[in-house]
Amino acid sequence: MTLTDLAPDTRTVDPALEALLAASVTASRALSTLTTERKDAALTAIADALDGAADRVLPANERDLQRGREQGISKGLMDRLRLDADRLAGLAAAVRDVRGLPDPVGVVVRGSRLPNGLQLSQVRVPFGVVGAIYEARPNVTVDIAALALKSGNAVVLRGGSAAEHTNRELVGLLQGALQSVGLPAEAVQTIDEFGRAGAQQLMRARGFVDVLIPRGSADLIQTVVRESTVPVIETGAGVVHVFLDATADAQTAVDIVHNAKVQRPSVCNAVETVVVHRDAAARLLPPLIESLRASGVVLRGDDRARAIEASLEAATEEDFATEHMALELSIAVVDDLDAALEHIRRFSTRHTESIVTADMANAERFLAEVDSAVVMVNASTRFSDGGEFGFGAEVGISTQKLHARGPMGLPELTSTKWIVRGAGQVRG
Amino acid sequence: MTLTDLAPDTRTVDPALEALLAASVTASRALSTLTTERKDAALTAIADALDGAADRVLPANERDLQRGREQGISKGLMDRLRLDADRLAGLAAAVRDVRGLPDPVGVVVRGSRLPNGLQLSQVRVPFGVVGAIYEARPNVTVDIAALALKSGNAVVLRGGSAAEHTNRELVGLLQGALQSVGLPAEAVQTIDEFGRAGAQQLMRARGFVDVLIPRGSADLIQTVVRESTVPVIETGAGVVHVFLDATADAQTAVDIVHNAKVQRPSVCNAVETVVVHRDAAARLLPPLIESLRASGVVLRGDDRARAIEASLEAATEEDFATEHMALELSIAVVDDLDAALEHIRRFSTRHTESIVTADMANAERFLAEVDSAVVMVNASTRFSDGGEFGFGAEVGISTQKLHARGPMGLPELTSTKWIVRGAGQVRG
Incomplete structure (x- = not known):
């Protein structure tokens, strides 16, 4: 299966992007069966890395801010783009908060013993690969990565060109922290280097990406809803x-x-x-x-x-x-x-x-x-x-009716799977 | 809001189709708050109507079969298209089975009292309008309508040209039964008369249709997945x-x-x-x-x-x-x-x-x-x-990870809504 098979209307598929997405799928398999302890160790490593990241991340952020000033982007956007020592500490604290949340994976949602003796249970499992498309907010890079990791998902990030340098450093830092605890770096990847064409292909990477979460302006969200063949969770505007x-x-x-x-x-x-x-x-x-x-x-x-x-x-x-x-x-x-x-x-x-x-x-x-x-x-x-609502994390607020509606917690970043244990039963 | 707003790439939007979809939305509001008793009365009326429908439905079915023979459609397809007295009785029995299922609407999924005294509950609500796109199987017309009705949803059907005459009679019969118990006929509508262009517009009728369920060949399902901006539940093939x-x-x-x-x-x-x-x-x-x-x-x-x-x-x-x-x-x-x-x-x-x-x-x-x-x-x-699995109804088997995965029962045809009851609380 290739991206071309999946998206016949995507004229040019970048082989490097396809390899990146395939690596996300492979990484997602490793994540899906991790114990809570191992995921928490990775989150600790990430938070610790963020604590010592000012020298590495803030200069990159300054480059993005400088370019933003040159391009005259709005004051609100500049504020969302800006990182400083306090905000980095806030990011590390948020990662530790996510670490403290209950692991949604493996929770038995419901179950029963069928009349023929089959034991049926529906358990929470990670989606696999979560895609995120967002704009100029470096904190989303860390937030979504932490939430995805805790829920056993690999994540592919498309953060927008305004925060390109900052996000590159943050993703590098996240990948280093993952490797330091023996997990695949590909669990967190960015496709920013592939530009707009990369975002287009991400939206059509059905079979590679299990769910796409757009965060940002109404325009951004509507574009993702319109263009995606990957299932989308719409986190919409509030009138x-x-x-x-x-x-x-x-x-x-x-x-x-x-x-x-x-x-x-x-x-x-x-x-x-x-x-x-x-x-x-x-x-x-x-x-x-x-x-x-x-x-x-x-x-x-x-x-x-x-x-x-x-x-x-x-x-x-x-x-x-x-x-x-x-x-x-x-x-x-x-x-x-x-x-x-x-x-x-x-x-x-x-x-x-x-x-x-x-x-x-x-x-x-x-x-x-x-x-x-x-x-x-x-x-x-x-x-x-x-x-x-007591969910302990901010995944977003869904305004669609499928899968998740309203404030989303970690369980909304999971799917389920039916497990059937038998002793040789056949259907009559 | 119009369909044109929603689907800028749909060049021509049929005003009659838009009016039809708007009527579905209006009907869905009436359905959403119906008691179980009233929905069950409608299902009884539908089953009774099917019991007496041979004179009306079978000649229409014969016209479809005749056209199928002329066009040389496959034996398997002809068999799925064919209705007879026994199959009509089977359809009526299936509707009575659906009537006997527990009503998923209003079920409290979870709830709690927050520290500030707010009472929080998440309750099952209908999606609103369910769209169904399927091929040459008149039984799906009745099945999906019954399942949608029991779960409080209006339904818009696109059944394919091979079963056009049969479906028209079945939808007329369903609408008559609904009206006979004081419910809006528009709770069940077909867009077959709008042809392929109608199906295209249905797939992009976000804001009118809350979820789309394709049933049929892998080709049909993949087309719907690719073309839809309305959220889709993919009921896929099984290798x-x-x-x-x-x-x-x-x-x-x-x-x-x-x-x-x-x-x-x-x-x-x-x-x-x-x-x-x-x-x-x-x-x-x-x-x-x-x-x-x-x-x-x-x-x-x-x-x-x-x-x-x-x-x-x-x-x-x-x-x-x-x-x-x-x-x-x-x-x-x-x-x-x-x-x-x-x-x-x-x-x-x-x-x-x-x-x-x-x-x-x-x-x-x-x-x-x-x-x-x-x-x-x-x-x-x-x-x-x-x-x-004990769900009592066959809505389909989802092969996607969003919203529903595996065999789907009536609850999978619902969304949820958060209800918050307060006594003047404000956020500190």
């Missing part, structure tokens, strides 16, 4: 809503929306739109707006919201459809729960939505009818997070 | 292996291989290749070959097998890579377990493999190292089946 029902307690409503917007506005579980029941709008909007403005939130509203609060800027359709990831919030006033559900259906990216209400029936309808990965009653949307 | 280890008991080996090949050769869990340890070949091959030949199995072997049994035809690489689905079997002789694992790695489609052995260590290595959906010790591969 997140809080609905303030007619019976919402004012203090609770203000606290939840403020927290959901202000506590960390740049993340996908931050609220983007507040939908308010018309019967509660005059009661809730003034204190809510006061509280949000005190924290510097730019507020926009539809006509009905502006009829109550004339100082609001006008919200466009585009505003309601945008994940701002900033101190900006749109407000819509609706007639009832049905209209709120309709607004959410129309604009939500199906990440997380919350209702603030004292009405039991409305709470249950909201939970049942909102088709999002996480639905909440009387809680801040910022809780939609693997760490908060 | 299934049985490895006879050095310590295999002769009678057990013969019984298992005979059962795995002969009991029903046309299905994906039937064995295609027997791999034999060289130390056992002279002992096991003669009785095995005698037993298989007595049942009319055509046998081929590699050079080492033919050195023991000169009467074997020569097996080519192609033979070892082929799912024959017929009374044909290839035999390879290998040096040891490692060589057996290597042969399986090379040729297996990762569906099901079994080892016959008395050696505990080899059994465990085989179970751990064979990377297939189902791995067995001392059991016939014919047990790799949802019905045998």
Whole structure:
């Protein structure tokens, strides 16, 4: 089997890339049966290497930053690209956190003895080779490698040209640490040197790569979804809503929306739109707006919201459809729960939505009818997070329905296998 | 959102198809919150309608058969296409079987109370809209519709032109039954009238269709995998292996291989290749070959097998890579377990493999190292089946690692959703 067989529409397949992917498959076999102790030893070696890596990694990072400055990339992107001693220490700490998580491999999901005596069990096994496509965030290089390793997977990384030098050093460091404990360096590989063509081929390397996880902008994710024949876990954008029902307690409503917007506005579980029941709008909007403005939130509203609060800027359709990831919030006033559900259906990216209400029936309808990965009653949307859910690691938040939905932990980086133990049984 | 937004490379999007898919989405919302009783009532209505459907369905089926005869389609295909009174009764019985299965929707998969008092639960929810692409098998029309309905999903069917008239009548019958119990007819729709272009658009209808299940030939499945941006569950071919280890008991080996090949050769869990340890070949091959030949199995072997049994035809690489689905079997002789694992790695489609052995260590290595959906010790591969596993329904057997692997039951036709119940909690 070759990549050409698998991807007839990929005109040129780089033989060096194919050899690299084949080496990942071979490495994945070695990883798949490792004991937890050996994987943890590798994670310790990686964390220790990161502790002593400043001399090696920071100059490479400075080269990437320099090129970024020359190319005039955005301030936000520059910040995500930057490593320093503190951030390296943070990476090492994150690897030690992953080491401390329960090993998902080998967990028996379910099992039974069949009437004919066959013993059936479904056990967690690694995927094999996990591909990651991401942008300009060197921390993802280390995070994904550590998570993949702990779950017994080899990983192929495509980190984007902006962080090319940094990632090359980090991958070298990871490979050295793996070899130092007797594991194959090919368990962690980068394909950055193959450029865009390499990324294209990675997306079509079915049979070599078992699952592809894109992390980054909506554009990046949509491209991977569209181009890939390898199964993808979509970790999508969050146009997140809080609905303030007619019976919402004012203090609770203000606290939840403020927290959901202000506590960390740049993340996908931050609220983007507040939908308010018309019967509660005059009661809730003034204190809510006061509280949000005190924290510097730019507020926009539809006509009905502006009829109550004339100082609001006008919200466009585009505003309601945008994940701002900033101190900006749109407000819509609706007639009832049905209209709120309709607004959410129309604009939500199906990440997380919350209702603030004292009405039991409305709470249950909201939970049942909102088709999002996480639905909440009387809680801040910022809780939609693997760490908060107790998973102990941030693999991402899936906005698709296949395999994983919502915050993903280590078990979501595994597949399963059915094991059947018999004593000569045949089918009648 | 329109199909054009979703699939920029689909040049022409049929507005009628888009309206049809949008109606499926609307219907899926109604289905998603139905009680089990109401879904079961719909399944009863469908089964009853099938009981009285001979006058309506069989003439349509005869038209398809007539066209098939004119076009000279294969005998196997004609047989799969044919309906008669008995088969219609079988379809009705299958629908009643599905009705009797536990409803997967609403099952709490896991849950906990977080330290801050939030109550977290992960519950099974329908996917929404399930797409099915299949070939010339009218029974799939009814099977998939029943399974989708029981799991709360709307379904969009693309059944292939060979069964066009039959499927149109069956879908009409299903829709009538749904309406008779107050459910939307659009819960079951066919896009056959849109031809190949319709199938293409279905594969790219991300946002309308939540998961696509291809059923049929390897060609069909590979096309869907390659063309789809909608997540696919690949139900693949089975190049299934049985490895006879050095310590295999002769009678057990013969019984298992005979059962795995002969009991029903046309299905994906039937064995295609027997791999034999060289130390056992002279002992096991003669009785095995005698037993298989007595049942009319055509046998081929590699050079080492033919050195023991000169009467074997020569097996080519192609033979070892082929799912024959017929009374044909290839035999390879290998040096040891490692060589057996290597042969399986090379040729297996990762569906099901079994080892016959008395050696505990080899059994465990085989179970751990064979990377297939189902791995067995001392059991016939014919047990790799949802019905045998106790799932009560045949959704298909997944050969991919994402979402579902191996025999799929009704729960595999669902996703999950996280529900968070709070009392005003905000994140610190």
